[in-house]
Amino acid sequence: MGATLLCELGLFLLCTLLCTGHTQGDQDAVLTIEPSWSSFFIEEFVTFKCDMNEGEDTDWEYKINKDGREFIPYNTHKDYSLPITTTDYSGEYQCSGRRKSSHDTKNSSAVSLTVLDRPRATLTLGTTIIPVGGSVTLNCSVDSYAKWKYEWFRRTQRTSEVPIRDQQNRDIRVSQGGIYRCRGTRGNPVYNTDISDDVTIEKTLSNKVVVKQQPNWPQIFRGETITLTCEVQEGGETTEWEYEWRGPRTPTQWTHNNDVTFRVSESSSGDYMCKSRRRDDSYSSTEWSEAFTLSVSTDKPRATLTGTTTIIPVGGSVTLTCSVQSSDGWKYEWFRRTQTTSEVPIRDQQNRDIRVSQGGIYSCRGTRGNPVYYTDISDDVTIEITFSNKVVVKQQPNWPQIFRGETITLTCEVQEGGETIEWESQWRGPRTPTQWTHNNDVTFRVSESSSGDYMCKSRRRDDSYSSTEWSEAFTLSESTDKPRATLTAGTTIIPVGGSVTLTCSVQSSDGWKYEWFRRNQTTSPVQIKDQQNRDIRVSEGGIYRCRGRRGKPVYYTDKSDDVTIEITSQFRTETFPTRLITGLLCGILLILLLLLLCYIKLSKDESFVRTQSTNQSSAMKHMINQEAQHSQNTSLQGDVCIYESIRDYDDRVKAECRDFTYSLIELKNFTNKDDSLLYADATYSKTECNSDKRKSATEAADEGVYSEIKPQETQGASCCDCNDYQIGFKWSKFITKSPLTIE
Structure with missing residues (x-):
């Protein structure tokens, strides 16, 4: 049990060591690059070194990866030198080692590499002009990259470029004129940048230069030719110089000619400067001259021709003057032509003023410069002999x-x-x-x-x-006002068998003939033919008017006002005004005659009326009262008109002539109820006579009686419809009106 536990612990420790050892081996590989710059330029070399930090270098095989892909396959060289030919070599590089015996591998950390195009050195300086006895500082740089050294070069227009020895610093000071440039160097083998642009350094001379214009006219016109001269002052007369210009129309290179000639155009306007240098020392020059400003007038000038007068008096002459405004240096050409001859120059005349004694059309123009510049020709001036x-x-x-x-x-x-x-x-x-x-x-x-x-x-x-x-x-x-004819007549009444004179006139003017017109109230005007005189005699009535005419084509005045001419007659008048006046006079005379006859007649009838009024009054009153009573009982309201006829009792006897007298009887009602007026129409036969037996006035009056009064109502009227009596006149009868009042 114990042995087993120990074995397991041993195996665990072995595995741990193996695993730990493998991991540490992977991290021990190191990739380095030489030179150790972060950026490289095309045509430089870079060396990759891969170190496994374990065993012998020969125990391993090496490869290089770029951006995670194999770039250089496995080989036995731990160092690899790469010439840089393109900017595509920029990227992340890593090396890997593989043990030959066990095929164990190790990987390094990634190293970044940037590849740029070949750089150009930049040469800068504070000024390009070395003052007399002084120097200027030149500075050479390659962007912002370090580890550079610098090479300096100088040349002239006559000598080839040579390096300036013992000068590898970035900044140098020079006191000699010439063309300078520089470049950067680094690495081993040496890598050189592109060389810088040229910088020309000049040494300043103390001589002063001035730009002058020939011809020195204050105004220059487009198309003229001028010359600008660069003049070295203060002892420069004995030295051979060459010149450089700045301006719109001047060469930029140095030239042996100290002047420049050109034809002026719109683009010629501007500032011109020059400087000079010795021909044997092309980098020792004067300062730039002060600017000379050239102003070009774009409009071509026109000559102006004037004369004291354009009329040559008999046996005399006139002075003509040609001028070009606001400019100098002109000569003049003169020309003359007529309407039938072409223009020809007037020879031997180049002055501004000339005198001429010959009529014609004159013109001129100005000329100046070489080659000759011409103004536009002047306007024509016509000279006439009087x-x-x-x-x-x-x-x-x-x-x-x-x-x-x-x-x-x-x-x-x-x-x-x-x-x-x-x-x-x-x-x-x-x-x-x-x-x-x-x-x-x-x-x-x-x-x-x-x-x-x-x-x-x-x-x-x-x-x-x-x-x-x-x-x-x-x-x-x-x-401006059109004239009106005036028609006058000595009289407007033509006597029987005679005539009148009519006169037509146009006030305050002459040369008129006249047209006459006649019309009447029913006809339109017609012209009276064969009448053109101012005065005419007419024997025919009518309405006349006239108008004046004159000139060709004919000019007419307005027609005159109308004048009415009447003819006098023994029996009747021809015109309405005459008849009206005559009728009124006759009417007045007739009325006076009637009034006289009525007065006589009334005086004869008064005795008869008084006699009969006594006998008839009672009967008349009775009848009137009856009629008044009857009128009150009727349905009519207001005034009532009652007409009665009073006729002669004996109407059997006829006579050849009768005199009638009509009387208006006014009936008065004495009742309290109605004050209406009663009217009666009484017809009374007064006298009868014949040619064999005529009664006297007294007897005729005794025979006049009133027979009976018959009231006659006018139904359906509220007022009296009393018509006025007309007064008629006949030579055999008299009709009058006289009121009769019955009380």
């Missing part, structure tokens, strides 16, 4: 007042010997052409815009630049 002939503007028709809508003609007339010459004319005015024309007149219809001053001048057709002076202004005043 004739002594005088011109006058005349109006046809020559009416003092012109109305809107009329057509007139203005004529340009050359006087003083111009009759035998063929002329052409030019006009100035609101409604005239501005070009020269062979017609010496202009015709237009007058409107509001026609008012104003009109002038003209003439020139020979065979010499278009020899003309007269402008005429004096002819002022046209246009009347």
